[in-house]
Amino acid sequence: MAEKTISPVGNRFRTYFSKPANIITVVFLVILVLTVVLPLSTLLLGSFKINGNQEAVYVSTFDNPVEDGDFTFHHWVELLTSKEYHYALTAFWEPLYQSTLMALLACFVAVLFGGVVAWFITRSDLPFKKFLSTVFVFPYIMPSWSMAMFWENFFKNTSINAGKGMLEALTGICVPESMVYGLFPCAMALGLHYAPFAYILIGGILRNMDANLEEAATVLKASRFKILYRVTLPIVMPALVSTVLLVFSSSISSFTVPFFLNKSSIKGGNNFIAISIQMRSLLNNGMTKGQGYVLAIILMLFSIAILMANNKITGSRKSFTTVTGKSGQVSLVKLGKARKPLAVFLLILVAFFAIVPLLSFAAESLLEVPGDFSTLTLRYWFSAEPFEGSNKGDTVGILRSAFMWSALGRSLLLSLIVAGVAGTFGILIGYAVARKRGSRAASMVSNLAFLPYLIPSMSFGAVYLALSYTKGFTWLDGSFLILIMVGSIKFMPFASRTGTSAMLQLSGEIEEAAIVIGVPWIRRMTKILFPIQKASFISGYLLPFISCMRELSLFVLLVPSFKTLATSMLQEYSRTGLSQSSNAVNLLIIIVVLVIQFIVNKLTGASIDKGVGGN
Amino acid sequence: MPKIVLEHVSKRFQKFTAVEDLNMVIEDREFIILLGPSGCGKTTTLRMIAGLETPTEGRITIGDTVVFDSEKQINLSPSKRDIGFLFQNYALWPHMTVHQNIAFGLENLKWPKPQIEARVKEMLQMLKIEEFDKRYPSELSGGQQQRVAIARTLAPRPKVLFMDEPLSNLDAKLRLEMRIELKRLHTDTDSTFVYVTHDQLEAMTLSSRICLIKNGILQQFDPPMETYSNPANLFVADFVGNPSMNFIPAKLVSADGAKATVEFFGRRFAFEAARPIGEIGAEAVVGVRPEFVRLEEGEGQAKIYGTLPAGMETTVKLDVDGFILTSVKFGNVDYKLNSDMNFSIEGDGIILFDKQTGKNVGRGRVTPL
Known part of the structure; x- marks a missing residue:
């Protein structure tokens, strides 16, 4: 009789929350609204109001004085249409055009290079696959500016007054400036950085793709080329499109690469301004914050548009459904006579982009005068004496520097916490999405968790910076907690994607078998679900860890001082002209990440290519 | 072609x-x-x-x-x-x-x-x-x-x-x-x-x-x-045939040309093959398809172990001193569990296997001695 006293609504409420998946969905809906939607609406609002007194003065006209907080269309109108001194053209349209071009070129390089290597490794009898596969992902593990630094180290030359690079030192060839600084090298550095990412995504699909689909075409006498473009390509199209989407949105908003490769020589032939650089200068200028927000929003709209196109292209009708095939029966394409030369070519190519950069960082950190091996020195690593001529910052060898060690320690701690939070959230979201497949709340959680990926790191940082200046949140300003927050949210998309795909592979029955015998939820998660998909889930922790370890643009506006993180130390060295030290720090970060990834891989079998690509 | x-x-x-x-x-x-x-x-x-x-x-x-x-x-x-x-x-x-x-x-x-x-x-x-x-x-x-x-x-x-x-x-x-x-x-x-x-x-x-x-x-x-x-x-x-063939362990008493004497179910049988019997050791297996086991006739003594009527035919499992012998009977029949049943092994499709090699050494009929 007692049950009758509970109202039907209350009853439904109780039933709903008796399922852990529902609790998780609701909790994450709240968390994600607070951490993603709220900051984004701040951004949107900011683009329609006067931000601060400086801006108010700047925007005010004699006829129409405005004050801080007033509503205005000024930012949008000014940035997009102002003809005064060609302002809109030079401040917005030209950078947008050039950055789009750069991002498209980067996509092309990444998809072509990553895709071709993925095909060779998954579908042909190429030798040294394991080595190639391991080494090929190096550039993705490195900080995103590493490729840019390497590009500069390699191609810079005395003809453009930039010091002797490796190419000139080895061969005497001086390439023109447009090969060293500007749009093309930025695009190449980004493309090469994201090629492993394309490799991971496309390789994952190719590995899961039923080889019978290609064999069926072979038997029906389709040529190898025809199989590629009529069967293989359309089937990996979803992966290609998502790669393009992700590479495009990361590239167009990349700050660090243009930061390194946007220098202009004395001759001044380079007029490339990346939109991300433009955004930072707008955001940093008290008079144009609102315009900076406008730019950030436009960049996001770009990404969202591609995301929607992606969903449309990979719609349900033609979608690639995995039919259980005979996985053991994959026959590899025989490369025949081309096998050895191709392998050598790929080995050289991959080594060039994955191993030579490391050597170049080492070389640069050891040479007093770039390119001159007679000036070999270890002092940028080991010197306990301050360097003469430097008066800024920390000027002892990086391994002797207490600042450096504590920054590295803080970077590690931050990355560990971020990985822990993002990874665990990812698994929980994956669980909720997999169990409540098709429900509106679940797909909302899934989309919201992916959204941070599309927000340019720099503007994500800016949003949280704005938050830390807001009344009631000032205790966040300069705190370690705010770094943890932005890191966890920004890198959650990796983890939630990994977690979702891993959870979807587990049939509900596995958990139901445990529910039937009364195993509580926590135990089901830790004793059944986690162990089964251990490698995938740990990859879901590994990816945020690596990304966080090498991240700069996300944190650059939020760190209280350059001594906070290893990457901010690097930027400081670079800014003050200590390129030997910045190369050394870069190498140090890469080695730390590689060693940790190697240990995790050996201990648990997890690896970053298992994460995004699935399987 | x-x-x-x-x-x-x-x-x-x-x-x-x-x-x-x-x-x-x-x-x-x-x-x-x-x-x-x-x-x-x-x-x-x-x-x-x-x-x-x-x-x-x-x-x-x-x-x-x-x-x-x-x-x-x-x-x-x-x-x-x-x-x-x-x-x-x-x-x-x-x-x-x-x-x-x-x-x-x-x-x-x-x-x-x-x-x-x-x-x-x-x-x-x-x-x-x-x-x-x-x-x-x-x-x-x-x-x-x-x-x-x-x-x-x-x-x-x-x-x-x-x-x-x-x-x-x-x-x-x-x-x-x-x-x-x-x-x-x-x-x-x-x-x-x-x-x-x-x-x-x-x-x-x-x-x-x-x-x-x-x-x-x-x-x-x-x-x-x-x-x-x-x-x-x-x-x-x-592998072939459903229900599968009965494999009755047997002892070879003697073999000569197309004739042999084997012992199983505690008694001796004459095995007559169409062709001379191949090489065989002392241990043999007599292979009997279920349709060659006839019920309600002959001298074999067994108990009903279970019946599986499938409409068109009925599979009957017999217990012969602990050996489960499968038989198929046309039509729908039902026997009481553990009731006594007579049976015989008929037909000329009985196979003699050598237990050691597993090979088929002869095909023919068995008759009780």
Whole structure:
């Protein structure tokens, strides 16, 4: 009789929350609204109001004085249409055009290079696959500016007054400036950085793709080329499109690469301004914050548009459904006579982009005068004496520097916490999405968790910076907690994607078998679900860890001082002209990440290519 | 006309041997079934003939063409072998409509467009899937996908058709229907069919000859009825037939020419074979198909262990001093559990196996002494 006293609504409420998946969905809906939607609406609002007194003065006209907080269309109108001194053209349209071009070129390089290597490794009898596969992902593990630094180290030359690079030192060839600084090298550095990412995504699909689909075409006498473009390509199209989407949105908003490769020589032939650089200068200028927000929003709209196109292209009708095939029966394409030369070519190519950069960082950190091996020195690593001529910052060898060690320690701690939070959230979201497949709340959680990926790191940082200046949140300003927050949210998309795909592979029955015998939820998660998909889930922790370890643009506006993180130390060295030290720090970060990834891989079998690509 | 010849074909992966020294001649227009438990090498064999897998050693000839020769380094690509292949999971291209799937092979052959249209239409009609022309594979049921896959395979009129467990993903009723369809297709298309299955009933009902493989080694290659009634060894006898053959452990008392004396169920029997009995040790196994065990007659004493009426026939399990003997009786009968029952072993299809080698050494009749 007692049950009758509970109202039907209350009853439904109780039933709903008796399922852990529902609790998780609701909790994450709240968390994600607070951490993603709220900051984004701040951004949107900011683009329609006067931000601060400086801006108010700047925007005010004699006829129409405005004050801080007033509503205005000024930012949008000014940035997009102002003809005064060609302002809109030079401040917005030209950078947008050039950055789009750069991002498209980067996509092309990444998809072509990553895709071709993925095909060779998954579908042909190429030798040294394991080595190639391991080494090929190096550039993705490195900080995103590493490729840019390497590009500069390699191609810079005395003809453009930039010091002797490796190419000139080895061969005497001086390439023109447009090969060293500007749009093309930025695009190449980004493309090469994201090629492993394309490799991971496309390789994952190719590995899961039923080889019978290609064999069926072979038997029906389709040529190898025809199989590629009529069967293989359309089937990996979803992966290609998502790669393009992700590479495009990361590239167009990349700050660090243009930061390194946007220098202009004395001759001044380079007029490339990346939109991300433009955004930072707008955001940093008290008079144009609102315009900076406008730019950030436009960049996001770009990404969202591609995301929607992606969903449309990979719609349900033609979608690639995995039919259980005979996985053991994959026959590899025989490369025949081309096998050895191709392998050598790929080995050289991959080594060039994955191993030579490391050597170049080492070389640069050891040479007093770039390119001159007679000036070999270890002092940028080991010197306990301050360097003469430097008066800024920390000027002892990086391994002797207490600042450096504590920054590295803080970077590690931050990355560990971020990985822990993002990874665990990812698994929980994956669980909720997999169990409540098709429900509106679940797909909302899934989309919201992916959204941070599309927000340019720099503007994500800016949003949280704005938050830390807001009344009631000032205790966040300069705190370690705010770094943890932005890191966890920004890198959650990796983890939630990994977690979702891993959870979807587990049939509900596995958990139901445990529910039937009364195993509580926590135990089901830790004793059944986690162990089964251990490698995938740990990859879901590994990816945020690596990304966080090498991240700069996300944190650059939020760190209280350059001594906070290893990457901010690097930027400081670079800014003050200590390129030997910045190369050394870069190498140090890469080695730390590689060693940790190697240990995790050996201990648990997890690896970053298992994460995004699935399987 | 294509006759397929396999000579000393072997396939070894790193550590284990999938197929060992296989010799086989498949005549033109035969319907051959490669039968065996899962993992026995039958799919590998099929894929080697089709060219999807490269043998480690041996020689394969289709028609007059040597398609593979390990010594002469010949290895023709599947596209040059003039074959059709039906995959277990159908392998329909998810991004193409039914029509596009079927037309694809014809386009590769550079058929003129009107001819392609006509052929696709013909195939759609033949397999009764006209209304799905514009649909994508994910919008079809398993049985419909199966038909599309068959249509796609048959459209270019291959002279040899390979099928890898094409019915295993269908439900029981549909499977039965498709069996008849396939058998009709075989006659209609005038092609040679090579078919892989682990379902002995499929093998029995469809094939002109069964090739039974175990652990990569050929066990028997004969027409289904011969395989059923004169199995080469214990493995074949056990694998083919449902309910399976009774294997009664026996002692060989004496053997002379086509006659022998064996002892089982505590008494002696005379075994008379049609031909002289092969080499046999002291331990023997008497193989008796359930239909040769007659109930309610003879001198055998047993208790009813259980009955399984299936409508048309009833499987009756007898307990003969602890040995469970299976018998099949036509019609619907029911016996009380543990009641006494007489039985006899009749017919001239009784097989004598050597226990040591497992080989069939003679086929004939047993009479109690």
